[in-house]
Amino acid sequence: MPNRKGEGQPDLPEAGVDVLDPIFEAIGIESSHVPDQDGVDEISNSLTLLLRPGMHQDHPAWLSRMSTGLVRREAGGVYQRLAAGKGEPACLLLIETIMLSLSRQFTPDRCLPRPAQGRSGFTLIEIVIALAVLGTMAAGVYLGFNSINTYAVTSRLYSEAQTAAQNQIDLVLSREPFDLSAAYLSGTFNPLLKRVPIEVMTTAELDALATTGSGLGPVVFPTAAPSATPSISSPYYPYYPYYRTGSGQPISREAFIYQDPVSGAVVVKGTLVTNVVDTGMTMTFAGATNNLNVRRVSATVSYSFRNKNYNVSMDTLRTADQ
16 A cells, blocks of 8 residues: 555545455445544454454554564554564464554544534623623613712712801801991981991891992892992992892892813802891890890802702801990
């Protein structure tokens, strides 16, 4: 048999061994096909059991033994039969020839290639489920970050509203002069004396201020937050930026809650309303009852954020200087 591997020919499957068909039929093996390694082993075992007991299927190792002097394995895996030893039966030589031929023709690298195992991959269902899980996780993360951001913005706006209310309370407690005895010296409130700051005026006193004025004429309060600063000669100038929505209403002013740090635009703004009420507290001493002139001031900041209304309120008490 020609050695195609030694001649550099490609490893192609060999055709069926038609010459050995009578022998295969005699020992009960089908022919006219290209057997694989298991088929070769079956042929060799059948032949050895038929002609010479004691031979095993590991015929290449058996044929390559050097003690019998029958075969010799040369470079490249080629077996060459040597001269038979003295007294070897002719049937043994026949079997050796057949087995050598089969061993050379049906070595593992010359058999038909086995189908390669398919590469493992993902099915469409697995991909869809994975995408659904990833989408759910991404939505959860987005909602979580959005909730955290909303909570942070809400807390910041609440702190800003508290600051605005606290500033108004500090202004109420620090404005001077606050002398109710002098303001009511004539028995009624006289705004021309300018003895009561506007931050601690009651609604009745505000109505008197709007009617009489403070020396420059009646004070006309705007009904909405002013968009520009009035002139110095205006009677309203000392009371800017307060406004009143109507008669009998407390003073209000616009409270800027949050501005965009980049553009400077007002994102959230609220309204600061200052309510002043005379507590009417009195004290009796040495048979005389005197008014303590104590007023309760409430500063309330109202604003809206994400269609939700918020109110921050602070209260304080202010006693007249005299």
